[in-house]
Amino acid sequence: MASEEPKLQKRAGKAAYSGRRRPSTRMSGFKSHSEATGGSLRRLPSKVYRASPQSPLNIDFILPEIASGHFSGFGFYYRSDVTVSLQSNREWFSSRFHTNYEDPLSVNKCGFIWQAEEPNDFRITLTPSRATDIEIFNAECGEVWHDFFEGARDNVLKNIHTFAPEANFYTRFGEVVIGATAHEKPFSVVVKECNRCARFLPINLPAERHTLSFSNHCVAKRPCRHKGFGIVNDLDKGVFVELEYGFQLECRFCKKFVVNAALNPQRSADQMKEDSQRRRYFELMIAEMSGVSEQLAFRHKTGVELASFIWEKFGKKCFKCGDRLRTAREMHLDHTRPLALLWPLDETATALCGSCNSTKRDRQPKDFYSQTELVELSKFTGIPLPELLKPLPNINVLKALIERCDWLVDDFLNQDFLKKEKDGKTSAELICKSLDRVLKISELDFGDFSFSKKWNDHFLA
Ligand SMILES: [Zn+2]
Ligand SMILES: [Zn+2]
Incomplete structure (x- = not known):
């Protein structure tokens, strides 16, 4: 049979x-x-x-x-x-x-x-x-x-x-x-x-x-x-x-x-909290490094709040389900490309409703949207389709972080709240590890440059 x-x-x-x-x-x-x-x-x-x-x-x-x-x-x-x-x-x-x-x-x-x-x-x-x-x-x-x-x-x-x-x-x-x-x-x-x-x-x-x-x-x-x-x-x-x-x-x-x-790979609530914390640190790091946050930079550029801009651009509707978003505050801004790959919230963000945003969570665009939606999303955001299918690290931010590595270790990571130890590790160390992973994915040749090494050197000095 x-x-x-x-x-x-x-x-x-x-x-x-x-x-x-x-x-x-x-x-x-x-x-x-x-x-x-x-x-x-x-x-x-x-x-x-x-x-x-x-x-x-x-x-x-x-x-x-x-x-x-x-x-x-x-x-x-x-x-x-x-x-x-x-x-x-x-x-x-x-x-x-x-x-x-x-x-x-x-x-x-x-x-x-x-x-x-x-x-x-x-x-x-x-x-x-x-x-x-x-x-x-x-x-x-x-x-x-x-x-x-x-x-x-x-x-x-x-x-x-x-x-x-x-x-x-x-x-x-x-x-x-x-x-x-x-x-x-x-x-x-x-x-x-x-x-x-x-x-x-x-x-x-x-x-x-x-x-x-x-x-x-x-x-x-x-x-x-x-x-x-x-x-x-x-x-x-x-x-x-x-x-x-x-x-x-x-x-x-x-x-x-x-x-x-x-x-949620067998993660405890604590680990989940740490993950979302690390996301916030990434956002903070990129914003502080830019001198002003991308969101502020955008506001300066156009005089329009990022949220209202995205809300209008997406027709005051959730891009995924088409539900009406009565106000810009009701909208959830999605990064479109992953923050973990150093893409901050900027004018390429996607307007989603709360329910679609929580369904998407950390999913890559290709795992959340259909082919047709990806083509449409590419038009809305201006992000080329191949990049939506396979997001690459934000090279500009990555390069800037390497150039400004002294600022990163001496100032940003050197803040007390990032140096607090938990289970023998500090947030600063984990951020460096994540950055080294991004470096590896970028496939750019930075020699043997390593954020973790820079941070350790700074500690030992
Ligand atoms: Zn929705
Ligand atoms: Zn199946």
């Missing part, structure tokens, strides 16, 4: 995991699919089986031998126009393993991931309340592993089953036997692309709230107008479809293990 599913369903997932377990950090094996926008949907065929209360549909899963420390998993999607009850010949099976959307148009999912070293086989029986057709999509089982499991916290792994079947990255397939003859139903299951793993995974339309592989973007009652979330590109029909609630760009697995993990 598994091998008969369309190639598309497996293509990118295959690329996103490695069959071998190797010592790795959380980020290794991470592949970003820049061509995937998360805004496309298509339809894939399902298999249809006749079943009745007297002759229910049996699905047998025969798992391969599972490597030590790896997971076993199974999963499938099903749909019927009547109530279907699910049982197993194994005691561990429960109703927690599947959704129960009683809607003839909605697909349900069923799946589990568990840690077991023994090979296993079991049967799931689907009994409809009367004789009818049951549609089955993507019934699979096997050994499950993903590099991201390696670095995940224990309590996340303990609940990994709640991400089945979208987290079922099979490294070795088992056998699935369905005890009835099937006919294919083309264009049956609506699948949406994940902008991270680029897999197409099922969603329910029109019952968007019957979520499967993607969480809703908006759960408010009003229609979701968030661009890139509320509008999806129907690839089969060649039209854009407007959704009511919209879906997250990332599948539930990627949201949990890639996006949230990258934004």
